[in-house]
Amino acid sequence: MLLWNRTSQVAIDQCKNNDSAKPVETIADAVAPSDIVWSCLADEEAVLSVYGEICKGDIMGKLFVECSTITASGTETVAQQLKDKGAEFVTMPVFGEPGTASAGNLIVVPAGPAAAVDRIRPYLEGCLAGAVIDFSDEKHGQASLLKIVGNVLIMTAIEQVSELMVFSEKSGLGVNNLRKLFAAMYPGGPIKQHLLYQGHMASGEWARKVPIVTLDAVIGLTDKVAALAESLDVKLPAYEVARQHLRVAKNLSSGNADILSIYGAVRAESGLHFVNSVTTE
Incomplete structure (x- = not known):
């Protein structure tokens, strides 16, 4: 497996504990000898830039699997570029945090020609995916x-959990009792994700680690989502509250906060410190 990253040291570090992986210096070094090329990039601008570079080479017959979170129009642009070069393409956005990916439990959404999707199916369920939504x-x-x-x-x-966390803290209920409620209401069901968010918020680690996805990237994506909703005359009031809290968080954070910094913004608006200490009550 060849691994390329826009920051070379990241690729080198990721290969240290994987004997089957080899870092390469350029995107061309990764693409040229490969039959199937997987990509997951920070934002739409990065995707368009990288695929613009890829399409300068001979990619006839290669299969590209793109997992980034970008707009439908951006995806269709890449699809057309690759088609014009004689390559195959599967869009496959994923749902799940890094720990979920490491455990092979991502939710994946492959879309494109069925024959192309079938080529990557052996790498999905039982490998990197816990569930496949087949498009x-x-x-x-x-x-x-x-x-x-x-x-x-x-x-x-995240907005809902953030508000309930702060409510529980300030009322004296305590976040551990809130966690018990989440676990009891829907065991193994949709509230499982709420438990995950709540645990990360309570630990305080959301503000202390370098984020995989920066607040700027998250805000940029939400701007595009909001623009799409507006063009469709769809109102998303709860989403707009969360977007506003992202902007507040950006102003208050030291630069390390991630999407869960919505919690910090709700804390600040409620008279608490933006960053919580480890919560045990």
Whole structure:
């Protein structure tokens, strides 16, 4: 497996504990000898830039699998570029944090020609995916639209958990008792993700580690989601509250906060410190 990253040292570090992986210096070094090329990049601008570079080479017959979170229009642009060069393309946005990915439990949404999706199916369930939402033979952009809808769901869930965390802290109930409620109401169901968010918030680690996805990137994506909703005359009031809290968090954070810094913004608005210490009550 060849691994390329826009920051070379990242690729080198990721290969240290994987004997089957080898870092390469350029995107061309990764693409040229490969039959299947997987990509996951920070934002739409990075995707368009990288695929613009890829399409300068001979990629006839290669299969590209793109997992980044971008708009449907951006996805269709990449799909057309690759088609014009004689390459195959599967869009496959993913849902799940890094720990979920390491455990092979991502939710993946492959879209594109069924034959192309079938080529990567052995790498999905039982390998990197815990669940596959199969969009075979649907337009590539449909998978990206589903990821956008998922972004709204995730953002509003984080907002909801953040508000309940602060309410529980300030009322004296305590966040551990809130966690018991989450676990009891829907065991193994949709509240499981709320438990995950709540645990990360309570630990305080959301503000102390270098984020995988920066607040600027998250805010940039939410701007595009909001613009799409406006163009469709769809109102997303809960999402707008979460977006506002992201902007507050950006102003208050030291630069290390991630999407869970919505919690910090709710804390600050409620008279608490932006960053919590480890919460044990």
